Amino acid sequence: MIKIKLPDGNVREYAQGTTGMDIALSISEGLARNVLAAKVNGKVVDASLPINDDCDFQLLTWNDADGKSTFWHSSAHLLAEAIEALHPRTKFGIGPAIETGFYYDIDMGEKALSADEFKKIEDKMLELARQKNQYQRYEVSKADAIQYFTEKGDEYKLELLEGLEDGSITFYQQGNFTDLCRGPHIPNTGFIKAVKLMSVAGAYWRGDTSRKQMTRVYAVTFPKQKELEEYLTLLEEAKRRDHRKLGKELELFAFSEKVGMGLPLWLPKGTMLRERLENFLRRAQVRAGYSPVITPHIASKELYITSGHYAKYGADSFQPILTPDEGEEFFLKPMNCPHHCEIYKTKPRSYRDLPLRLAEFGTVYRYEQSGELHGLTRVRGFTQDDAHIFCRPDQVEDEFMKVIDLVLYVFKALGFDNYSAQISLRDPENKEKYIGKDEDWDKAEAAIIKSAAAKGLPTVVELGEAAFYGPKLDFMVKDALGRKWQLGTIQVDYQLPQRFELEYTGSDNQKHRPVMIHRAPFGSLERFVAILIENTAGNFPLWLSPEQLAVLPISEKYEDYANEIFLRLQENDLRGYIDHRDEKIGRKIRDAEVNKLPFMLIVGEKESEQGMVSVRKKGEGDLGMMPIDQFISLMQGEINKNIVRFKE
Ligand SMILES: [Zn+2]
Ligand SMILES: [Zn+2]
Secondary structure, three states, rough: OOOEEEEOOOOEEOOOOEEEHHHHHHHHHHHHHOOOOEOOOOEEEEOOOOEEEOOOEEEEEOOOHHHHHHHHHHHHHHHHHHHHHHHOOOOOOOOEEOOOEEEEEEEOOOOOOHHHHHHHHHHHHHHHHHOOOOOEEOOOOHHHHHHHHHHHHHHHHHHHHOOOOOOOEEEEEEEOOEOOOOOOOOOEEOOOOOOEEEEEEEEEHHOOOOOEEEEEEEEEEEEEHHHHHHHHHHHHHHHHHHHHHHHHHOOEEEEEOOOOOOOEOOHHHHHHHHHHHHHHHHHHHHHHOOOOOOOOEEHHHHHHHHHHHHHHHHHHOOEEEEEEOOOOOOEOOOOOOHHHHHOOOOOOOHHHHHHHEEEEEEEEOOOHHHHHEEEOOOOOEEEEEEEEEOHHHHHHHHHHHHHHHHHHHHHHHHHOOEEEEEEEEEEOOOOOHHOOOOHHHHHHHHHHHHHHHHOOEEEEEOOOOOOOOOOEEEEEEEEEOOOOOEEEEEOOOOOOHHHHHOOOOOOOOOOEOOOOEEEEEOOOOHHHHHHHHHOOOOOOOOOOOOOEEEEEEEEEEHHHHHHHHHHHHHHHHHHOOEOOOOOOOHHHHHHHHOOOOOOOEEEHHHHHHOOOEEEEEOOOOOEEEEHHHEEEEEEEEHHHHOOOOOOO
């Protein structure tokens, strides 16, 4: 007998050679019907694999990330089977699961696969799925495997085989299709009930541009038709909310080829939005004891040699700017930290001066390959809401907690209620990848874990994900569509203070080294605005809206009254525009709706006679006529409702 430890801690005994499916059946038949794979000592395996030793054991269903990816990878085999049935001499590369769905790289020779054929392939996949063919695993010798794919004429699989050791090779077969694969897979194709081919793209074999370009077929599958429908609706909604599309429609930002790829131009309305975000954080930071600073956009190469960035990133960044006469080398600033270290060094510091919190909306430039650029989320120039906290070692944990408070305040004010954090630690197996002393790393990692726990943050810990100079905590938020975004970051750093030889005089009158904490609640303004646009679909909270209202005179007779009202609104710090165009009122209302104006004030004869305005609110419709003062206090109430002050 062997001991199987279940996730709830229960230990059950089973006969040696029992399978995941046997265990599922012993628990309940309903459960067994949903089992896709199993996890044995942290490794995902086929539910049909015999288990021979005591182990930690978990059953995987569609609700587990590993269950989903097994489902999608198995679907890639089904896709290949369908394509092979329709185009018999197709050759296959690799077919992995991706974040949503899967792809298979195929080579159809002279033939091309077009979207017109998607439906036919989907139907074939469903037809094959209904046969409930098992994914059968069998071990093969390298010689037999080579013979199989030589006869089949698939040079891609043969090349993959070259890298495999004899004795470790497995084939999986479902129906008439056999693939070289280490698995695992779901029990049979019958689990796949809904199928959608998404797109095709070119992909170089093994990512090597000198090799053959294959066709990458992207697809997604689900265990229920309804889930596919929900997914497609979500995609539509995501397309509607795409910040690149809305950013253009709402005139927030633009790109110009002449200015350069990945270098956003903030248009007047976008700038209004961004400045409000900056001011909001600036106010909170003053309350939290930060001192604003400003540093230049370029710095001497020496600075980055000292910081270590040159050795690490020099070759992959924008190349140096040279002075014409002295031949000096300058780099575009890739991060603000080294500059802030130099500010720290401008005068002697005592233990009583710490913590010193230097904050800067610092614009930095990083080279990204053109193919990686994407709207405002991947750019070559961006502004971080950056700050560096220099503190004593005994203050690290406390400072870390204060930063978490500030970040959570930002999330709350901007409506991100669903957040979590990833703690990135160093890879204990590869310590030489990181700069700095062992004991410093241990201290920093302990401080992060402890403060995240104290603040009740839901966290995951990832080994090997730390930056080369320190461990960090990254915040993730889930947006209105359930998509996850990485936002702000907090990072403990024992290394830069050492490289810059930063010091303070302790109460013992001796010199000590401060600790540095890097932090950015938004991450970058560019990325944050992109996420904000997609989360709100462009319907920003009133305090943030570039334009809060539109005054719409019914005809030019009421222009003077409209002007008079608008002046009153401006005096009360409300913003927007008067639609002076010679258009019908219906048209003016429609345009204001398209521009997502939160409020419209319609003024005509009745309103001007009685000193009133007719108010329409987005999402609620007509609020009726009211005196202008009443409207102003209504607006102020809404604004204050949204924006509570930090530490009040
Ligand atoms: Zn496989
Ligand atoms: Zn920094």
